[in-house]
Amino acid sequence: MTTILPFLHEPSAQERYSDNVGGGLWGRLKRPYVDLDSIATQPSVFDDPITCEVYRPPPQYENVHKFDPDARWTWREEKKLVRKIDWRVMLWAGVMFFALDLDRNNISQANTDNFLPDLGMTTNDYNLGNSLFRIAFLIAELPSQLVSKRVGPDVWIPFQMVVWSIVALSQFWLSGRASFLLTRFLLGFLQGGFIPDVVLYLSYFYTKTELPIRLAFFWVSNYIAVIVSAFLATGILKLDGFGGRAGWRYLFLIEGAGTLLVGIFSFLLLPPGPTQTKAWFRPKGWFTEREEVILVNRILRDDPSKSDMHNRQGLSVGAIWKALQDWRMWPLYILGLTHMMPVGPPQNYLTLSLRHLGFNTTQSNLLTIPSSVLGLLMLLFCAYLSEIINSRVFATIILQLWALPLLVALYTFNAQTSQWVYYAVVTLITGFPYVHPIQVGWASRNSYSVRTRTANIYRTKDAVMPIAFNKNGNRALLGICSMNIVLYIGTYFFYKSINKRRDRIWSAWSKEQQQEYLETTRDEGNQRLDFRFAY
Numbered sequence: 001m002t003t004i005l006p007f008l009h010e011p012s013a014q015e016r017y018s019d020n021v022g023g024g025l026w027g028r029l030k031r032p033y034v035d036l037d038s039i040a041t042q043p044s045v046f047d048d049p050i051t052c053e054v055y056r057p058p059p060q061y062e063n064v065h066k067f068d069p070d071a072r073w074t075w076r077e078e079k080k081l082v083r084k085i086d087w088r089v090m091l092w093a094g095v096m097f098f099a100l101d102l103d104r105n106n107i108s109q110a111n112t113d114n115f116l117p118d119l120g121m122t123t124n125d126y127n128l129g130n131s132l133f134r135i136a137f138l139i140a141e142l143p144s145q146l147v148s149k150r151v152g153p154d155v156w157i158p159f160q161m162v163v164w165s166i167v168a169l170s171q172f173w174l175s176g177r178a179s180f181l182l183t184r185f186l187l188g189f190l191q192g193g194f195i196p197d198v199v200l201y202l203s204y205f206y207t208k209t210e211l212p213i214r215l216a217f218f219w220v221s222n223y224i225a226v227i228v229s230a231f232l233a234t235g236i237l238k239l240d241g242f243g244g245r246a247g248w249r250y251l252f253l254i255e256g257a258g259t260l261l262v263g264i265f266s267f268l269l270l271p272p273g274p275t276q277t278k279a280w281f282r283p284k285g286w287f288t289e290r291e292e293v294i295l296v297n298r299i300l301r302d303d304p305s306k307s308d309m310h311n312r313q314g315l316s317v318g319a320i321w322k323a324l325q326d327w328r329m330w331p332l333y334i335l336g337l338t339h340m341m342p343v344g345p346p347q348n349y350l351t352l353s354l355r356h357l358g359f360n361t362t363q364s365n366l367l368t369i370p371s372s373v374l375g376l377l378m379l380l381f382c383a384y385l386s387e388i389i390n391s392r393v394f395a396t397i398i399l400q401l402w403a404l405p406l407l408v409a410l411y412t413f414n415a416q417t418s419q420w421v422y423y424a425v426v427t428l429i430t431g432f433p434y435v436h437p438i439q440v441g442w443a444s445r446n447s448y449s450v451r452t453r454t455a456n457i458y459r460t461k462d463a464v465m466p467i468a469f470n471k472n473g474n475r476a477l478l479g480i481c482s483m484n485i486v487l488y489i490g491t492y493f494f495y496k497s498i499n500k501r502r503d504r505i506w507s508a509w510s511k512e513q514q515q516e517y518l519e520t521t522r523d524e525g526n527q528r529l530d531f532r533f534a535y
Helices: 013-022 025-032 047-057 075-111 122-153 153-173 176-191 194-203 210-238 247-269 290-300 317-324 329-337 345-349 350-356 359-367 368-387 392-412 419-430 436-447 471-508 512-519
Strands: none
Touching: 013 471, 025 419, 025 436, 047 471, 075 153, 075 176, 075 210, 075 290, 075 350, 122 153, 122 176, 122 194, 153 176, 153 194, 153 290, 176 329, 176 359, 176 436, 194 210, 210 359, 210 368, 210 436, 329 436, 345 350, 350 359, 350 368, 350 419, 368 419, 392 419, 392 436, 392 471
């Protein structure tokens, strides 16, 4: 875990609560029972009169009127409040992500219904559409966050959803290659900022020890969407021929319309912040006065920097550029771009490959469900594993170690390989341990502040073959997977060596020198000598 040196940072009450009450099954198994009626207020800089004034929230902070350094509350009150936040905020965040994935991934179900032949397109065209989507998705993240910080995620997230849902349902009228490429680019650009914007919004309500496991459950909705969409597609695609239209057109229309409804409701169900939940249709708000005090003060005691910016304050380009120049974060940026590449193409081409193997439309859609269930279970396993072993490298390299032998098997397949053997292997590949939430949390911790992926491996010349028989593509995936393993090992020693060097410098100083550094240093974030990287 990322740390400030132990003798400078004793375990907080919030951390003890996480281990004993809010830390899930593993915390309850390992830790003794906590008296729910004891004081839950965690120690912080606000307990000292001098540092309290240094870190006191500025007047423009939207929750400043609820800040009270003398506020105290019990574990029972906090537990009840966190459960209320889970139901009010976290649940709807999952619903929105579910809607995103319906519109993002239904192209896979469309492929089982002669989507490419109907539009006169080739696998190359499909590849190009995937590339445009991912490029647009990537380049939209930063601009979207700039807008979100300026207008507020409570406004920007629903707006994004409404606009992209209109594009999604308009795919009903696709006429060929040009319209396909245009809609893929627009969907990627409009959806690209959604996830970071939602993570920012959730950080208004949760502490750093509560957020990671909730992000894991946030991504669970991804897998639920895949499972549900397979059943939906099985029914919707039977509309094939209705009104003289192909079934995949109704798939885009109906699921896009559903997302539009979620987007409209999101305008009503996303309040600006913890103390701004009252509205004309919700005159009493979500929280009592007492709960608002607890909510605001527990967040600030956990991370005083959350009051540095209010929820309608934009980020400067200079601050973003400074973050990108932080070379200590570059290994995680590289891994963020490459860690999903070995499993991405098999996942994207799963339904298309199943059709090539002779399965019909209904079978191809339903056969994707086992891999989604496996992926969901592996996601939760990795999230808990990360907490148990306290090693980000081991908890994330597991994806590469999982994929490597399966990709080797895939590489050996040929035209004589049983379709069920191929299906079993590709199901295991696409049911991979989803470590992206851990990667996100790892980057956030190591930046000590707040802050994707598939290459076009399969080409048209292989369009008549399932991916199992594409030797060139699978060889490339093996190479990327092997490269990632080396990168993870290198990242481990990179951060370990930095921590070791800082330990050596810090331990050579006297107590007086250490105290002087803490009081006078201009180092910020992960540049501080008392900061230790997670690895």
